[in-house]
Amino acid sequence: MSMTSTGVDWPGEVYEPNFDYFARSINITPVVSQPGQPSYAARGIFNTGEVYVPAMDGSLICTNQTIVDILVSEFPILPMQRDLIDIPDTTIAGGSFELASVSGDNGGGEITLTLKRRDMTALVAQWLDATDYSVGSPVFDQPELTVG
């Protein structure tokens, strides 16, 4: 039995009341979906939770999976990957994000936006002239004999 065969108006009877209760304000800057257009206000249900990124030698990076659910009916033009989304802080922290992925419709008029935080911590590359630095043999600390 499919969802639509139940006769339930999912967007109207289920999602919109839930969005009225749970959604928070978001601002979308449509740099890809509507290039040159200003940012606009919308709403979405925000959720974030712990997720791990595997790294070299089985090490792990702790981060989050952060999503915003939106109602398709509230967007004449849907956001697209790499649009910018700002979520103002409320009692719950928001943040500045870039849209990483737009899911398909869940069959009830809701789609999920997967977000990446807008952040940058880069290395500063420099021309390596061997006269400027030395990485020869390291200096080793010498043990001290203490007679007590």
Next chain:
Amino acid sequence: MNALLPQITPDVNSYGMIIRDTYLARLKALPIFTASVQKWATTRFFIKQHVEFPFVGVYLLDENWLYETNWNAGAPHYVHMLRLGYSVVVVNNDPEASEHNLDQAHWAIMHLFDQPLWQQIAMPPPFDPILIEGVTRGSRSHWFGNAGLNNDLPVAELRMDQTFTYRSDWPPTIKDGFLSMDVTAALSWPYDPGAGDSVEFDFEIPQD
């Protein structure tokens, strides 16, 4: 300029661990890392936190050794292949920029070979320097998050490894060595030291 390392010498630690720690110090001396790296690690013990980037890990990934000559004759001699791993993690929403940044890190590490004495590691007396015979292979790859790519922190990781080749010899430690032999030959029997008919020989046994 070199980092000060804790005492680590080949009487109590392996050549492989000394090479790993030396390369940790050498990477710390590279200008690309000195100013910006927030966290260094040598093991995967701690989960990396979001405030720790850029991050650099220098890992002893694995080490294999093979017999150099006849495995069933003489003292053991091994050729070691020590694989060191370098994990460099940066954060950037622009994957093209972060990939270039990781490539710069990779190239800076390769530039360690510019140093004339890169293959030597001095040891405090009485130990001989540790000599790296060569770096016989290497690899690198760039990674951009977990399998689902749904991590909100836009991390990018350089995974680079180099295989260092060196040798170890394991001659026996002999504490009751056959160093010399004194022989007295005499005509009289039973032997009479006062008879004056004896000849003494001192033999020094070559140890080489």
